[in-house]
Amino acid sequence: MPMSWSSGLPSKPIMGFFLRVGQLLSTCVSFSLGASLGIWKESLANWCMFIWCLCFAMSLITSIVELCGLQSHLPFSWDGFLYAISFHFGIICIVTSLIFGTSYIQVFSPGPAQNRAITATALSFVATLLYAIEVAWVCVRPGDMVCFVPTFPGVLRRLENYLACVIFPFISNTDLYRDQPALVWCVFVYSICFILGVVNFLVNGCDCDNDQKLPLRLPVLLWVQTVFSVLLYATAVILWPLYQFHEKLGGQPQRSSDMRCSDQLTTFVCVWDQRLVVAILTAINLLVYVADMVYLILEAFGERFDYLSSQADLPAEPA
Template sequence: MSLFSGLDSVTIVGYFLRLGQLLSTCVAFSLVAVEDTLREGIGNWCFIIWCFCFSASLLILLIELCIFRSHLPQYWDGFRHAYAYYFTFACLSASIIFGITYIQYLPQGPVQNHAITATAFSAMASVLYALEVAWVCVRPGNVHRFMPTFQGVIRRLENVVACVIFGFITNIDLYRHQPALIWCVVVYSICFILGAVGYFVNGCDYDNDRRLSIPYPGFLVGQTVLSILLYTTAVVLWPLYQFDENFGGQPQWSNDISCSSDLPPTLCFWNQRLAVAILTAMNLLAYVADSAYMALVSLR
């Protein structure tokens, strides 16, 4: 039987979105791969993001081509919605950070042209992933139409913020000199892993169908409470050891030699420290909102 038998317009639209995602991410990382100047620091992080998005999208496309729609698990729409949601923000973040870091500060020539083109295709990829997020929810003919729950959106946000934090802490010079800061990096990693596991335990947020129940509610509660406790330590320790002189921090932007006006702002260590501090506080608030929502639902 042909792999393309039984395709309808809904399925074809999904495949076209996936092919567009593959093309745009492939162009982005290919242009960076041929220029050693763009493969340093932030550029290397963006390169990894585009490679990962391309590989994951290709794997999902192959799965959908080789397995009939009726044989896919019931939570497949939730999985598609989640991965497209994450990749939307990943490619958007890579576009902004890569563009700010390289385009303005490179001399005119082939390298700058490659940076501009890679940024444009990364932005295109983020738009295509965002379209898939909307398409999963509104596509016609979906009997069990997927709609993300409030808690599902919060949990996606927690993991997205963690991914952005990882982008900044790829610069190990920010924390390798202090055990307390290394602990913060451990906190980010543990909470991200637990959040990803918890999301799949919950059936990829396919709990909008009330006939289904959460398999392990105790795990989700424990994961959220533990994440709040861990992030509370990071909210205190990260700013304390980064900005307090008594703990070896750098309180003023002007005293950081990496923050020269001749360099991109994304390469300034002080800006990176501040960004991680803000994102840590944001994620703590997201976990608190998650916990409050679970408490409200249990009371009802």
């Protein structure tokens, strides 16, 4: 008699087990190979290895919870949690793969070191693929959960956090803002807005549509986070390029003026490039926050208009 997936363990834990083992192996080996290259002093390398460690740790915790059958005792949807972390880790893993690959593969001459850098990058892409498969599997596997379909504001709020995740590896290089209070303020802006976004995600959910729109638990938090982030990013979008590229304020207006960018031993993305990337991403994220705020305003006016219209349609009370 042929063995089916339903014999022994059910298919859900089996599929999850194989995905989790792949995630653990790919992130662990990526970290080990990256660490063996001796690039601990490089801020981008440290960030990449931190991401691999974080993904490994979360996949390990998830595996322990499922093996012990603890998910049924948690006060939230386990499928929703798996969807959220797999989706986010898939994004940050692909960003990490691109940053590490473009920054470090070409640094080493052909040989064992370059091969380790290539393998670490490839396995990081494998981890991205495994997280993407888990997202799809959570959606299509049998169960009570319907696949999450993000609304337009849900997409905006995810994008805000994703752009912040791309900014962080570049500002991990303290040479970009050391001894400049205005630039330290910008780093504070990126950090506090990201933290507020995560808190809002945990409190109000992922702003998804299944069969119906999910109500926000604390709409005030969403308003405070969005408006506050717009104001903070508005300061960063002015201060960051001003102090990074204005010569009178200690900046370097051209790439050629940064001697580290002409060093053949440096990474592909030199310090001046990192400054430019952060400036561009800051402007893009400000536009996303503004779009989010405009949507909230229009939604509030729409709800108010619907309420007034419904009141006007009510029959008048007899005198």
